Amino acid sequence: MKLIGEKGVKRILMLTAFSAISALLLIALFILNEGLPFIFKYGVKDFLFSSDWNPHLGKYGIYPMIVASLWVTFGALVIGAPLGVAGAFFLTEYVPKSIMRIIKPTIELLAAIPSVVYGFIGVMVLAPLIRNNFGGPGLSLLAASIILGIMILPTVISISIDSIMAVPQSYREGSLALGATTWQTIHMVTVKASKSGIIASIILGMGRAIGETMAVIMVAGNSVNIPHSPLDSVRTLTANIALEMSYATGLHRQALFATGVVLFIGIIILNSIASVVLRKRAVKK
Amino acid sequence: MKTKFHIKDLDLFFKEEKVLKQINFEIPANKILGIIGPSGSGKTTFLRALNRMNDLEDGTRIEGNILLDEEDIYKPDYDVVALRKKVGMVFAMPVPLPMSIYENVVYGVRLSGVNDSKLLDELVEKSLTASYLWDEVKDRLKTSGMRLSGGQQQRLCLARVLAMEPEVILLDEPCSGLDPISTAKIEDALTVLKKDYTIILVTNNTKQAARVADNTAFFLMGELIEIGSTGQIFTTPNRIETNDYITGRFG
Amino acid sequence: MRIHPRYTQRGAIAVLGGATLLTLLILAFIIFFILEKGLPGISLSFLTTNPTDMGRAGGIFPTLIGTIILPLLAIIIATPLGIFTSVYLSEYTKENKATRIIRFGTDCLAGIPSIIFGLFGYIFFVVTLGFGWSILSGGLTLAVMILPTIIRTSEEAIRAVPKSYREVSFSLGATSWQTVKKVILPNALPGIVTGIMLSIGRAIGETAAVIFTAGSSLRIPSSVFDSTRTMAVHFYILAREGISAENAYATAATLIIAVLIVNLSAYWLMHRFIAKRS
């Protein structure tokens, strides 16, 4: 690296950062380019707020899917985030390090299980469980939320563990020395110091939950319906794209890309809300 | 007597706030300058201006000049890396890097491209001896620097600076967290070291300044109130604020 | 009302421990479920022979190759890009609107479904650049897909390195790059490795993006311009077209055993590296 010099290093880093970011930008442009024209042609209002999705009749209304996506993501976070963060705190603060060193890679293993496998477990185990205990078709909003909640666990736990571990030991010792219990130390000191990483873990987990397709397609039931209870079958935006893409041509295909545009914008809005809410709460503390 | 630093009309701003106001004085070479003053008086900020550590904080800006050996260290193309090699620094909290004692000491030298292990070995012994740590750690140089006690860690930090053979050593309240014995060891080291180095010691402990400093400067609210020989400052201060501070009436 | 700390402590242990137990039980169940269905189908010949009869019989040898080579290529491309980007963002630029927008954009892209990455890869790499369905197209697509995770986790890890380490390093005359190389990256390593492991996981488990870009050919690839099939895709095809549930689960079981070995050895290497340093 000496050959290149400090300025050269900076330039190389800038170049990589730039190329990584432009690759990501390219994706964003790709989605917009394929989908935006359709939205304007079909009409923003009809596309977003009509409940009639019937591609072979030329009806493309995605309102029920927007509602379903929000519910499923919310449900996944309600299930996955508390479990994951609680687990991360327990594993770092109460469990010996040697044990955690085995548990953590095992949890990360779950990130590598293909989502189709989760889907099959959902269809074969979870859906009958829900159907027999609560009624409904089983393949439902609830099933999708639970499966997604489980799928985001590795992301939430792993990244949270790292940020909790990064809190200097002296903070904990300082608190414990003042007579605080481990729990008081966690919620008064450790949470605050590791907050940024925990938030990142939840946001990445939320990203995974919104973006997941295969597992959701298999367990959500996919009816184009505004859900009235967690037991109703729903279709999310992502499911809609992946479900019909393999046979879609012409306008139908454009409509699916337009669904992608809506999804993208939705993610932007959700992320903005998340960062604003979290920042506000942070300021209060 | 040779002048090491020459500070001319120095103003330092952090964002909109003026932290240092019109500082003007000279720092002679091969002496220990003690800087005293209450918390928030700008003494640490001043110290960090001397090796441009303030550059790392966003929103810091200076006016005026700081000359090191008559060369302005804030002129545009000045080599900051070379400056920091010439002007070493020991921080208030001992921060050993998470590596072995040995590697901590040679960190700065390795950065300059020295890799000859015999040379490094000699350097480690010399630096650790000069910082009064050698006897305590010579058998465990490969263990982590973080396993040392606070006092040992701070002496390790001093050794780390000495290893680079700088011309100036800046110390920012180096003994604030240490026991009297460790403090004494560091003070002993400093009195020996001033033969070869210019030492600037920021301290909250006026007695420490009285013990080791040749000259003492008193800072208050971002201003240099008074500077003179340590004897004069502590016996016949010219300013009432100085007198109040050293007799413990405020601060 | 103020509850005595002793009780909040007990309550906390109960709640946190309960949550952990539940999590571990779910995870154990999933692993058990796959192994129970899949282990009986695994044998040496299953691992070393080619599939025959549409995957109903024979082994999964070509998909083993695909599962190794494709995520490896993606990681080789994405890791340096991702780490350098996060280093640039956190160490070389001041926190300003641009970095915030970039961070925000990365967060958003983490939520784009993989099928979109797949379609992008299909149109961009497979058709426009003419790479065809190939390891190269697949690797590049997967690299772009995992980039947000790597950038974000690396950045978090880098930000968690104490500021005092940077100060010490700079005060000893280090340049920015020397500080990054000697102090920041080694100390951020655990977090960066987590990001990489999660990304490898995602690349290995991905199906949609892979089918559209790397294809699903069952032959052993002879160059990066050849198509390949990963175990995840193999499972996908076998299970979803209802060809052979038995071989599908045997594939899934092989997959998780392989990933477990990779994960554990990666962490072992990392801990050894850290232990050696300090």
Next chain:
Amino acid sequence: MFKKILVFSSALLLIAIMWGCGKGKTSITLAGSTAFQPFAEKLADQYMATNNNVVITVQGGGSAVGIQSANSGAAQIGMADLVTLPKEAKDLTATVVAKDGVAIVVNPLNKVTDLSTDQVRDIFNGKITNWKEVGGIDAPITVVSREAGSGTRSSFEQIVTGINLKKDALIQDSNGTIRETVANDANSIGYVSHGLINEKIKALKIDDQECTVENIVSGKYKLVRPIFLLVKGSLEGETKNFIDYILSDEGQKTIKAEGLLPAK
């Protein structure tokens, strides 16, 4: 350490790129319908066993990808299991190489064994919602269908006619997942490729006709859909040879043995 990793990875990358380049064989790529993909793989293997100057690669991606890639040239042959080809396929030469029977299936625990076309229509449209209305137990019917555009669904709707799928029908996007769904829900009804019927699901008689190969071939059983191979321009060279092989007695025998129906 980092330098080492860097050097190592760039070396790996280089090797990967250098590693082998083309071998002067004719190469044919098929892409598209996931339903036909495994059959195409098997046919390709058989063909390559006797014609070792040809390398055939089979990719999935769905029928739409089949049409797109045949058009763009990413694949020489597109595979599609659509009933009617869309206008994007107008420049493509379509050959029907196989047919597939669509079986209407229920859970094996279901007492019902046969339905009329009208009953099927009413169930899928939501007019009949309880199994007792068609001779079963008193339980609500769960309807499972394929996604819009799917070849199986189009043929199902075309032959049953008058389908306006009820809103809360479950949708699955592959034969395998429909089979799992029906196998795990005692009150569900769905439709799959007849080659997929096994002990976990039960095929119904429709208008008293059983879904068997004989009945489909003889035309008594009406739920049948075609599988197309699509080629840009006219058929020629190795591409033609391969399609001819699929249409030959040997090729058609394989198709039949694996659970599809011969084209003729």
